[in-house]
Amino acid sequence: MVTVSELYDAGLKTGEIRPDPAQQAVLPALDALVAALPDLAPPPREGGGWLSRLTGGRKAAPVADGPKGLYLWGGVGRGKSMLMDLIMEAAPIAEKRRVHFHEFMQEIQIALNESRKSGQADTLRPVAMEVARKVRLFCFDEMQITDIADAMIVGRLFQILFDQGVVVVTTSNRVPEDLYKNGLNRQLFLPFIGLIRERMDVIELDSPQDHRQGRAEGGQIWFTPADNAAHAALDAIWAEETGGASASPLELSVMGRRVTIPQHVGRIGRASFWDLCGQARGPADYLEVAKALDVIFIDAIPRLSMSNYNEARRFVTLVDALYEAKVRLYASAADEPERLYAEGEGAFEFERTASRLREMRDAGWGRTDP
Template sequence: MGKVSELYRQRVLDGTITPDPAQQSVLPQLDRVLADMDAAPASVPARPRSAWRALLGVGNPAAPAAAMVKGLYLWGGVGRGKSMLMDLMADAATDHASRRVHFHEFMQEIQTGLDQARKRGDQDAVRPVAIEVARKTRLLCFDEMQITDIADAMIVGRLFQVLFEQGVVIVTTSNRMPEDLYKHGLNRQLFLPFIDLIRDRMQVVCLDSEVDHRQGRKAGGQVWFTPADPDPGGAMDAAWAELVGREQAQPLQLEVKGRQVELPAFANRVGRAGFWDLCGRPLGPADYLALANAVDALLIDGIPRLSMSNYNEAKRFVTLIDALYEARVRLIASAADEPEHLYNEGEGSFEFERTASRLREMQDATWGNA
């Protein structure tokens, strides 16, 4: 198995990565995870702790070495290079079954598996789903762990517990320290044991960099239009005409979990919709993932200012941008203001900092497929 630090050094030498002292300071922890996995057996899953040992907070002395491989929880501000380090981690893990996946996407897969387990009549629906994940994967690399959905919050603790018992090692990034996950969420007291589990089974490290590596990139052709521009509507129409060409646009119907999700205009793998078409309806991560997989470029008209008055729509917009970002979909949009000024106060404004940073990155000329 390679080292993350070696890959980092190679990328610095070839100019792919700009060296950052904060990033370099966490490379030994990433290397440590891979070295521990090399040294620990993977064939025998860890045994769960007995009830009294769990109560006392101590481990099982008879547990196999695989149970002793601590994962890593890497948190810090937006644009600090966490996702890039996760990519390097996945690239370096050549000797073990590993998977690098966005946390939202993974939890959607888990919820689908739970539905199937419940239909089979399984009393503990989480356990067989987690065991199936462990059967295929020893190292899970999650990007952007954040928990806002109560359905995820209520099962994630049990899910991770079984994954750890099965010897799965988890490395994840997040914009929040563990204690701030699912903050102010409904029935949060039921979620708190998961925070203890993270602290017990994962090394928590803050990536404390002063540099936002998503800013200051070379600007390409304008793809974000605000009222300050001379004719934002006309610019959007011109972009649409250029991307679609002579192909006739039609609505696109996507079937997601037995329901229809419509994109109002679609041609040449380019879609166009208004903000309210996509975020004013009760759509979720699975819908946005399906949409992101169907297009190479997406035009969104009329993104408003976001606040508590349209909180649900703002949450959906954040989820939509996450899906587009992960799929590297080219985004062209007209909005009430620049990304950093769309959502400046009230509940949800902290989480939107990451979205604003992603929206800024997605304006780069090299972004996406279109």
């Protein structure tokens, strides 16, 4: 059985990983977690599928205490996601999954909608039990809680997963006590913070280095300010990428809604910031955009602040979807990513977005198997 430390050392030798004392300091804890996985209790048996269990399936009892999960937090670009990837690679079990937090919450919402149709009083438990039936190790990347509905779902979901012996690993930019900070009815969320502290080892990745910075950049992809010169530069790249082919709108259907990309040629699309973020959009919409395109051009990203807070939040979600799907980005903007959202509520969360936008300038960024 390979350990996380061995995989990390192999990455150092090939140059895929740059040495970082903070990362190396947490490796023993990751090794211990992986070593305990073969001894996990088997998945719960509670009927065939969650729809059948809605009609009377027996509830599975909580299992005996197993290894604690892991809550790995720290600043942007510190290598949290990379370490999670190593945990997944080293884990010697088949029942494991890694998913971005946004994507998973969309799956849960869809499942809850189906569960509600049954008329059951408890709609979340069968959904959570179906997750527990399939995985023993569940890795959530980039946990962030932005509304009370998600806060309450996540709290109960984690409780059920823990009770069924699922080992949960998650990354976050915030210490648990700062999750959903200043949120509406936050007192309802506080028990979940206690649950994290009880059932997960909370470890800070305290590195001074943002590993997304200083990468070798490819050709220019981010043009600032968003003036006529920037627009003309994007036009030239657009013509080169599409071979001068005629563009047409791309219509995507998402849960009964229509999402329109005004211009597209094959798997290359172009839209303005306001086309993408000026309307009520959610993670499901942006995940569908990311699935449909390999390259996207975004025109005229403005400065972000409390005056356009809703649009800024949507942009953060959009960048998350594009980043996870390895979509190549070209954009014009009012300023460099680090200065787009300089102060006010939301500025902290935007640091991660700015770091991701910086990483997306890497010469090798983008899908290799479109």
